[in-house]
Structures are given as C-alpha cells and as structure tokens.
Amino acid sequence: MSFTRKILILSFLLVLLNFSFLHIVSAEENQRGDLTREEIIIEAQRSLDRSLSIFNIVATFVSVMVTILAIIIGIAGAAGFFKYKEWKAVIQEMERDLKQVKEVARDAEREAKEAARDAKREADTITQIRNEAEEDLNALRSGLGDLPTISLTEKPSEEDMEKLDEFIRKFDVFETLGASLKAKDYITRGIAFYYRDKYYSALESFEKAIELKLDDANAWVLKGAMLEKLGRSEEALESLKKAIELKPDDANAWVLKGAMLEKLGRSEEALESLKKAIELKPDDANVWYNKGVVLDKLGQSKEALEAYKKAIELKPDYAEAWFNKGVVLDKLGQSKEALEAYKKAIELKPDYAEAWSNKGVVLDKLGQSKEALEAYKKAIELKPDYADAWVNKGTALDRLSRGKEALESLEKAIELKPDYALAWTGKGVALGRLGRYDEALEAYKKAIELKPDLAEAWFNKGVMLDRLGRYDEALESLEKAIELKPDDAEAWTGKGVVLGKLGRSEEALEAYERAIELKPDDADAWYNKGVALDKLGRSEEALEAFKKAIELKPDLAEAWALKGAMLDRLGRSEEALESFKKAIELRPDLAVAWALKGAVLERLGRSEEALESFKKAIELRPDYADAWFNRACLYALKGERENALADLRRAVELDSSFKEEAKKDKDFEALWDDEEFRKLVA
Structure with a gap:
C-alpha cells in the first residue's frame, strides 16, 4: 500500500x-x-x-x-x-x-x-x-397545589392521592428527558411513596432532595419520618435534630422528634418536644393529639383527656382524637362518655375498625353484651385479621353463655397472632366455662409464658386453681396478680375467697375491705365481705354487707339468699322468707335459696312446704349435703324413720362431719338409741 x-x-x-x-x-x-x-x-x-x-x-x-x-x-x-x-x-x-x-x-x-x-x-x-x-x-x-404534610395519623384525601400517584407515574419520564427537577420535586415523590407505604422508595427520594439541597429542613424532617417507619428510630432522631438545627421554628420537626423519643421510651423528653411544638404552633390539632398520646403513656390520663379535647376543639372532624378521647375516658371509669366518643369517631370514619371494637368493649362494661357482640362483628367485617376484635368477640360470647362460639373466636385470634397472651387468657376463660378446667389452666400457663407480667393471666390462673381445689397454689397466683396490679379490686376479692376456703376468715375480710376501698361499687366484694363476717359470727354486720351488695346489684340472687339467712339468724323469719322468695324469683335454679327457705319453713312448723323446698334443692344439686341433712332432720321429727336414715346416710356420704352433727342435733333424739342410726354415725 x-x-x-x-x-x-x-x-x-x-x-x-x-x-x-x-x-x-x-x-x-x-x-x-x-x-x-x-x-x-x-x-x-x-x-x-x-x-x-x-x-x-x-x-x-x-x-x-x-x-x-x-x-x-x-x-x-x-x-x-x-x-x-x-x-x-x-x-x-x-x-x-x-x-x-x-x-x-x-x-x-x-x-x-x-x-x-x-x-x-x-x-x-x-x-x-x-x-x-x-x-x-x-x-x-x-395542579398539585398545596401538598399534604405527612401526618402519622391521617392520610390525604383521595383527590390528593390521585395527584400524587400521577406525579409518581410521570416523574421517571421527566427524569429521563432531563427536566430540571428540584429538591421539592423529589420531596413530592417521597410523600407520594410514603402514602403508598413504599417507605424505602420514599426514603431514597428524601435523601436525593437533601443531596440537591443540603439545608432543606423539610427534607430532613421527612427523612426522619421514613426512618421511623422503617424502625430506625435512633437515625430518625438524628435526622430530626438536624432539621431543628436548620430551622428551629419548624413545629412539625418538634412533633416528630417527640414521637421518636416516645418510641425510644423517653416519654418525658418527648413531652418537652411537644410542648415546644405547641408553643410554635398552638392551633395545630395534630400537635395536641400527639401530646395526648404521650401524656396517656405517662399515666396522666386527665391531662391527656384535656389534650384530646383541645385537638377536637381545633379540628372537630378529627376521628382519631375522638377515638383516643374514648380510650382515656374508659380508663377514667367514664364508660358512658367513652361510648359517645367512640360513636362520634365511627360517625366521622365509618370504616374505623378499632373504634367499633372499643365501642364493643364499653358496651360490654355497661352490661350490653348483645350490642357489644354486634360491634365486634362489625370490626371483624372491616378488618378480618384484627386479633383484638376476635378476642373481644370471644369474651362477649362467653358472657352470653355461648361457650363453644367463644372458644372458636379466641382460637381464631390465636391463629392470627400465636404470641397474643391476652387471647390465650381469653381461651382459658372459655375453656373454664365449658368445664375443661385442666385445659383452661394450661392456656393460662401459656399466656404467662408469653407475657409474665400479665396480671389478668395470673388472676384467672388463680381462679382456676381454686376451682380445682388447689387453694395454696391459687393463693400464690392471686398474690402474684396483686403484685403486678395492686389496684385490681377483682384480684383482692379472689384472694379473699381463697383465704376463706383456707379457714383464714380474718385475712379474707381484710382482702374484701381492700377490694371495696379500691372499688366501692363492687357488689361481689360486698357480698363476699358478708360471707366472711357471717363466718366470724358478726351477723348484723354481715346483713348490712348483703344489703349493700343488693343495693349495688339488685339482681344478685346469692346476696338475697344470704340476706335471708342473716335475717333468720336474727329472729326475723318472715322477712327471711321474703328474701328467699326474691332470690328464687331471680334464680329458680339456686339450690341454696331453696335449702335455706326449707330450714326456715321447718322452724315455723310448715313441714310440708319445707319438705318441698328441700326436695327442690336436692333436685337442683344432688351433692348438696346440707339439704340432705336438713330433710333427714325433718323426716326424723315427723317419725319417718326410713326416710330419715336414708337421707342421713346420703348426707354422711357427702360430708362425714354430719356424723357428729347428727349425734348432737335433737331433731334425731328419737333415733339416738336406734341400732342402725348408731352404726351410721359411728
């Protein structure tokens, strides 16, 4: 070439x-x-x-x-x-x-x-x-107009969401075509991703915004919010500190900082951050709402209630604030007011499953179990995987004596959330109602294994051990429940019941008095106090305790029955009969009322009526030794030897202490020399 x-x-x-x-x-x-x-x-x-x-x-x-x-x-x-x-x-x-x-x-x-x-x-x-x-x-x-600020409690309107979705769709095209994208554009995309629960993508967008504009305080705030959503609370806190350093008067940064501190268990610091936010933005309902959340966590329920009221005053359609107001009112024992708050939350947000569930809880407390059940069903319809609602539904069904359905609901809750200690506790209660005591006890043990500080599980375990006759173990469980929750009146009452069965009536009385001190309107505590006073021979005081129980709970049949027993003991037999009549009217299947009525009728010489009462008591409760013994006494007085000996034999089989009782009771005087009688009581 x-x-x-x-x-x-x-x-x-x-x-x-x-x-x-x-x-x-x-x-x-x-x-x-x-x-x-x-x-x-x-x-x-x-x-x-x-x-x-x-x-x-x-x-x-x-x-x-x-x-x-x-x-x-x-x-x-x-x-x-x-x-x-x-x-x-x-x-x-x-x-x-x-x-x-x-x-x-x-x-x-x-x-x-x-x-x-x-x-x-x-x-x-x-x-x-x-x-x-x-x-x-x-x-x-x-077209986007004023974009919504990220809220940890509220999503933007559907119209705003559509705008944000359109921005996401077009953003990549703009980026490819070399449009002059700014930090605020990346912030917009990040907000859109946030509301679509795409937290990693949102975080990347906010970090890109910071890369373009290092001193953008809003980008740092939003980055902090995303880090919090991703469980990176420490990093989130640092991001929010940076935002505040850049813009000390940014109320949103102070609010989110408060939320981060609360997550990290630093509630006092969180409260200070929220106070600063309120100082900067006193008319922001969200700030007051978050303050309420922190105050509630700190156990300051009354102050939390005031914060929620302020949030509602500023924003009357704030469903979440109405909901939390209901939560606090319920804690303060104001169940009716709590119910109204939950109703308002539902009115504002009909698909609010948590509000429906909590409405059911309050209805349950107000004795409206059927209405409560409907509320729980609605919550589950809205949110089928809502374990709390399944637990609450099971509890309501249990109260309505629909044990099998209750158990199914509680097992569904456990299926959804196997480590849910409260669901295991509820399952134990349902099993107990069905007479499956050993299984119930195992359920309570599982609950305690999952959450050793769950006082309710310890209490129910104690109750179950009591039913199984394991009184010493029952007492230990109830004392543990009280240690975990010293202000639980029901646990003190349970402790008193077990102490009474252990023959420690003075201590039992002290436990009941503590329960009444904690909850003066607790009818069960007053009833059991009456039982303890009766065992201590203090009949007049016992009568007053039973009267108080009836005043608080007029349909408490057991209290009417024992009120009658005290009246009889005080020589007021006719009044006693009226009390027994009321008890039987309330609960025709209450064997003790029939037996006590029979004993009074016997003393009044109304033998045939007395026999009918004893017969009814025995039909209702074939293992009722007292009823068998009292009818034997009546037969002996009537000279019906065979019937008397037959009933006495059954009473002794059920309770051998009646052997000594029969030797002393003058009703059997005509039989004391009877050879068969002697063999029976030997």
Whole structure:
C-alpha cells in the first residue's frame, strides 16, 4: 500500500470519529439534560472544522510532496541517475492518490455538513422535548397545589392521592428527558411513596432532595419520618435534630422528634418536644393529639383527656382524637362518655375498625353484651385479621353463655397472632366455662409464658386453681396478680375467697375491705365481705354487707339468699322468707335459696312446704349435703324413720362431719338409741 493511501485512510477514520462524536453528544445530552441546544451545535461545528482541517493539511501535504518529487525526478533524470520513465510512473501514481484524497475530502465535507445538520435537528428536537417536559412538570406542580404534610395519623384525601400517584407515574419520564427537577420535586415523590407505604422508595427520594439541597429542613424532617417507619428510630432522631438545627421554628420537626423519643421510651423528653411544638404552633390539632398520646403513656390520663379535647376543639372532624378521647375516658371509669366518643369517631370514619371494637368493649362494661357482640362483628367485617376484635368477640360470647362460639373466636385470634397472651387468657376463660378446667389452666400457663407480667393471666390462673381445689397454689397466683396490679379490686376479692376456703376468715375480710376501698361499687366484694363476717359470727354486720351488695346489684340472687339467712339468724323469719322468695324469683335454679327457705319453713312448723323446698334443692344439686341433712332432720321429727336414715346416710356420704352433727342435733333424739342410726354415725 502506498504512503499516500495510508495517509488517506487515517484521515478518513478521523472524520468518521468526529461524525460519531456528534451523535454521542446528542445522546449524552438526552440523558443528562445539562447541554443547551447552542452548545451541541457549536461542538458539532468545531468537530467538523477539525475534520476538514485535517483533510486540507493531508491534501496540501500530498500536493507539495508530488511537486517536490517531480522536481527531484526531473533533476535526477537530467543528471542520468535513473530512467525518467520509471519516475514519471511514480509521479502519475501520486497524482492519482492526490486526486483520490481530494475526492474523499469533498465527500467527507459533504458528510460532515450533513451530520452537522442532523445534529442541529436532533438538538432542536431534544430542546423541544425538554421544553415540553418542563411545561408538563410546571403544570403538574401547579395542579398539585398545596401538598399534604405527612401526618402519622391521617392520610390525604383521595383527590390528593390521585395527584400524587400521577406525579409518581410521570416523574421517571421527566427524569429521563432531563427536566430540571428540584429538591421539592423529589420531596413530592417521597410523600407520594410514603402514602403508598413504599417507605424505602420514599426514603431514597428524601435523601436525593437533601443531596440537591443540603439545608432543606423539610427534607430532613421527612427523612426522619421514613426512618421511623422503617424502625430506625435512633437515625430518625438524628435526622430530626438536624432539621431543628436548620430551622428551629419548624413545629412539625418538634412533633416528630417527640414521637421518636416516645418510641425510644423517653416519654418525658418527648413531652418537652411537644410542648415546644405547641408553643410554635398552638392551633395545630395534630400537635395536641400527639401530646395526648404521650401524656396517656405517662399515666396522666386527665391531662391527656384535656389534650384530646383541645385537638377536637381545633379540628372537630378529627376521628382519631375522638377515638383516643374514648380510650382515656374508659380508663377514667367514664364508660358512658367513652361510648359517645367512640360513636362520634365511627360517625366521622365509618370504616374505623378499632373504634367499633372499643365501642364493643364499653358496651360490654355497661352490661350490653348483645350490642357489644354486634360491634365486634362489625370490626371483624372491616378488618378480618384484627386479633383484638376476635378476642373481644370471644369474651362477649362467653358472657352470653355461648361457650363453644367463644372458644372458636379466641382460637381464631390465636391463629392470627400465636404470641397474643391476652387471647390465650381469653381461651382459658372459655375453656373454664365449658368445664375443661385442666385445659383452661394450661392456656393460662401459656399466656404467662408469653407475657409474665400479665396480671389478668395470673388472676384467672388463680381462679382456676381454686376451682380445682388447689387453694395454696391459687393463693400464690392471686398474690402474684396483686403484685403486678395492686389496684385490681377483682384480684383482692379472689384472694379473699381463697383465704376463706383456707379457714383464714380474718385475712379474707381484710382482702374484701381492700377490694371495696379500691372499688366501692363492687357488689361481689360486698357480698363476699358478708360471707366472711357471717363466718366470724358478726351477723348484723354481715346483713348490712348483703344489703349493700343488693343495693349495688339488685339482681344478685346469692346476696338475697344470704340476706335471708342473716335475717333468720336474727329472729326475723318472715322477712327471711321474703328474701328467699326474691332470690328464687331471680334464680329458680339456686339450690341454696331453696335449702335455706326449707330450714326456715321447718322452724315455723310448715313441714310440708319445707319438705318441698328441700326436695327442690336436692333436685337442683344432688351433692348438696346440707339439704340432705336438713330433710333427714325433718323426716326424723315427723317419725319417718326410713326416710330419715336414708337421707342421713346420703348426707354422711357427702360430708362425714354430719356424723357428729347428727349425734348432737335433737331433731334425731328419737333415733339416738336406734341400732342402725348408731352404726351410721359411728
């Protein structure tokens, strides 16, 4: 290959490289969006000029070389150094190469000019697309209006959500087309991702916003909110501190800082942050709401209630504030007011499953178990995987004596949340109602294993051990429940019951008095206090305790029955009979009322009526030793030896202490010398 041809090829390649550069620049601009149309065209022209300069240099060089060589050949030929014809052939070949170089140069110039025109057209197109993208972006920004600030409790309206979703869809297009995206655009995208529960994507957007604008306090606040959602509370706190450092008067940053501190168990510091937020923004309902949450966590229920009231005053349609107001009112024992708060929350937000469930809890406390059950069903309909609602439904069904259904609900709660100690406790209660005591005890043990500080599980375990006759163990469980929750009146009452069964009546009385001190309107505590006073021989005081129990709970049949027993003991037999009559009216299946009535009728000489009462008591409770013994006494007085001995035999089988009782009771005096009687009581 000749030297000139090599030069020609090299030059042509340089031109091609420069043409390629024109398209590379255009492509790069398309991706980066940081070169203007004019810059692209100028760069293309420079590339073209470089290419043509190279060709001109090459062509000139070749032309000069041909001329010089022709002169040299002419001189050399004249001198006779070589043959002229041979050199002339070389010169002709070089002239042909030079002609080719010039032709290629002309072609390259045409190609370069065409490439420059293409680059200009592409630059114009890119500029137009970018301008259109900018217009679309500005229009979209304008259409968004005032974007919602991220709230940890409320989502934006559906209209706002649609705007945010549209922004997400178009954002990638804008980015690809090189639209001039700003920090606030990344913030907008982050907010959209947040409300779609895409927290990692939201975090990336807020971090990009910070990268573009390091001193954007709002971006730092939002980054903190995302980190909190991702469970990175310590990092979230640092991000919020940075936001406050940049903008100390940013109320939202102080609110979120308070929320982070609360998550980290630093409630006192959280409260201080929220106080600062209120100082900066006293008319912000969300700030007052969050203050209420922290105060409630600190056990300051009354102060929390005032905070929720303030939030509602500022924002009457704030469903979550109404809900939390209900929670606090319930804690303060104001069940009716709590019910109204939950109703309002539901009115504002009909699909509020938690409000429906809590409404049911309050209805249950108000004795409206059927209505409570309907509320729980609604909560489950709205949120089928809501374990709390399944537990509450089970509890309501249990109160309605629908044990099997109750157990099914509680097992569903456990299926949804196997480590839910409260569900295991509820399952134990349901099993107990069904008479499956050993299984119930195991359920309580499981609850305690999952949550050793669950006082309710310890209490119910104690009750179950009591039913199983394991009184010492029952007492230990009840004392543990009281240790965990010293103000639980029901646990003190349970402790008193067990102490009474252990023959420790004085201690039992102290336990009941403590229960009454904690809950003066606890009818069961007053009833059991009466039982303890009766065992201590303090009949008049016992009578007053039973009267108080009836005053608090007029349908407490057991209290009416024992009130009658005290009246009888105090010689007021007719009043006693009226009390027994009321007890039986309330509970026709109450064997003790029938037996006590029979004993009074016997003393009043109304033998036939007494026999009917004892018969009814025994029918209702075949293992009722006292009823068998009292009827034996009556038969003995009537001279019905066989019936008397048969009933006494059954009483002794059930309770051997009646052997000694029969030896002393003068009702059996006519049988004391009877050989069969003697054998029976020996």
